[in-house]
Amino acid sequence: MTIQYAILGFLSLQPMSGYDLKKMFQDSLTVHWSGNNNQIYRALVDLFDEGLVTREVIQQENYPARKVYSITENGRTALHRWVLSDPESPELKNNFLIQLTWADRLRPEELDHLLKQYDDEVENQILITRAPKQQELLAQARSPRERYLWEMILKNRTMRYETELTWIRNLRQELLKETEHHK
Amino acid sequence: MTIQYAILGFLSLQPMSGYDLKKMFQDSLTVHWSGNNNQIYRALVDLFDEGLVTREVIQQENYPARKVYSITENGRTALHRWVLSDPESPELKNNFLIQLTWADRLRPEELDHLLKQYDDEVENQILITRAPKQQELLAQARSPRERYLWEMILKNRTMRYETELTWIRNLRQELLKETEHHK
């Protein structure tokens, strides 16, 4: 039930509506939820019931009313406690590696084509990390240390994908060598 | 619905029962399912209904009967097609990074303790990759190229965790420098 804490985190920056949160989730590269209504609106109700957030309905002229949620002191305490909880090592989910496990049946060209496609996919992910949207978010940091942490979180992402690129390029090269060798 | 293809992959090595598959899932570091009965036994029924596997009941003396599944030609074709399907870039799910996003409220010692715990977790994962069980699985490879691919898949895992270690150690060091500076 990490989504509740992810929401508390966002609300610790500033009060937001469910709609705002939805966009935060969609823009965020580290918080990995689809930003679907179902989870967000339910989680907000739960957080409200637990007294971790307060709710204020704001009427607007030309747009539907907004329900703006603010984090409470109890909410900040809960967030703090969760941040201190035992970290888990990252899940290395990678369907491509499962594909690759059974790829020995492919002809050398087919295999290389598959690897090339993966290479392109990964390169694209690195570009996304560098997108201006991500730089904008950094501006919201409330202290130099927080900004540094956020930069490092983005760097973590880039480093991972770069490792992936190094790995896949090395693999392609070695396989090509082998193919040449057998000609 | 990748679990069906993961099963087809295992069955392409040799005929197996649901129980055997369960162990394969539990031992595998790349195929990331818990190896729970519910999914496996249902998937096998589905695969059978689709004609991608055949079933043979083998009575045993001192143990319950086994239902041994074998991949069919249609099954191999389906697996081959899936292996060629467009690869996705890896999901970088990492709850720790979400924790870290809101960690600026922590005192320097608290933050360093959290980072240290993460470091330990990651180190532990590297040890698991090197476990003898993984080396045994390599022996099942059906060709030198397959064995090479499997070695590289293991290497991918190690490389990722090593990148993570580099990253976290750099982060800790920089934060400690800052703390010293402010004394």
Added chain:
DNA sequence: AGATGCATGTAAATCGTTACATGATTCA
């Protein structure tokens, strides 16, 4: 005129894990 944005929510479906249920055998 049609897509997109603002803003809320619900329904249905899928995916995944843990726990339950059974029962014999073997090992510590």
Added chain:
DNA sequence: TGAATCATGTAACGATTTACATGCATCT
């Protein structure tokens, strides 16, 4: 004696996504 292994399967729950539903305003 109690735990683990062999072997099948179901039930219940929780997590997550996609799609449905509404309605006004703005932009192309």
